[in-house]
Amino acid sequence: MADARRAPLKDQTDITGARVLIVEARFYDDIQDALLEGALAELKSAGASHDVITVPGALEIPAAIAIAIDAAETNGKPYDAAIALGCVVRGDTIHFEIVSQESSRGLMDLALSRKFPLGNGILTVNTEAQAWARARASELNKGGDAARAAIAMLRIKRRLAKA
Ligand SMILES: Nc1c(NC[C@H](O)[C@H](O)[C@H](O)CO)[nH]c(=O)[nH]c1=O
Numbered sequence: 480m481a482d483a484r485r486a487p488l489k490d491q492t493d494i495t496g497a498r499v500l501i502v503e504a505r506f507y508d509d510i511q512d513a514l515l516e517g518a519l520a521e522l523k524s525a526g527a528s529h530d531v532i533t534v535p536g537a538l539e540i541p542a543a544i545a546i547a548i549d550a551a552e553t554n555g556k557p558y559d560a561a562i563a564l565g566c567v568v569r570g571d572t573i574h575f576e577i578v579s580q581e582s583s584r585g586l587m588d589l590a591l592s593r594k595f596p597l598g599n600g601i602l603t604v605n606t607e608a609q610a611w612a613r614a615r616a617s618e619l620n621k622g623g624d625a626a627r628a629a630i631a632m633l634r635i636k637r638r639l640a641k642a
């Protein structure tokens with residue numbers, strides 16, 4: 480597997496108190512627990528609060544994020560960033576391509592159209608073994624990767640807003 484270590488980003492713009500939405504697809508419960516553990520550890524070290532919404536599968540994640548963002552804005556408690564977590568494992572049909580590509584496209588559309596800091600932690604793998612290699616709670620955890628990406632984008636957004 481390609482080296483999963485990431486060069487630490489230099490931007491340390493304060494995001495203490497940021498509200499982060501996590502939308503998780505609990506298709507593989509135990510793998511999801513590991514991804515969520517990795518993401519929560521990153522949010523804790525960044526001083527951000529979080530809410531978790533659970534959906535049936537990865538295909539539902541983008542819509543759930545859009546619904547939750549709008550509801551939070553209406554309630555006067557907007558989210559500052561979002562993290563998508565899930566695991567899509569290839570089966571016997573082309574459904575894998577649909578679920579993995581459409582969930583990813585939906586997240587990208589959201590991030591671009593709303594200029595919204597978002598991390599994609601949806602694993603798209605051929606086997607559960609590949610998923611576990613990317614979900615175990617360590618520096619390889621893709622849940623932690625997605626949280627770091629969302630945090631990095633939020634720091635950029637806040638820094639540029641002050642510029
Ligand atoms: N096969 C996987 C799915 N499939 C379900 C879809 O995400 C969706 O919930 C369904 O098509 C109804 O709209 N979801 C995963 O998250 N992981 C999979 O491996």
Ligand SMILES: CC(=O)[C@@H](O)COP(=O)(O)O
Nearest residue numbers: 568570571572574575578
């Ligand atoms: C990613 C999926 O939807 C997949 O797990 C479904 O399996 P299959 O393609 O055999 O129906």
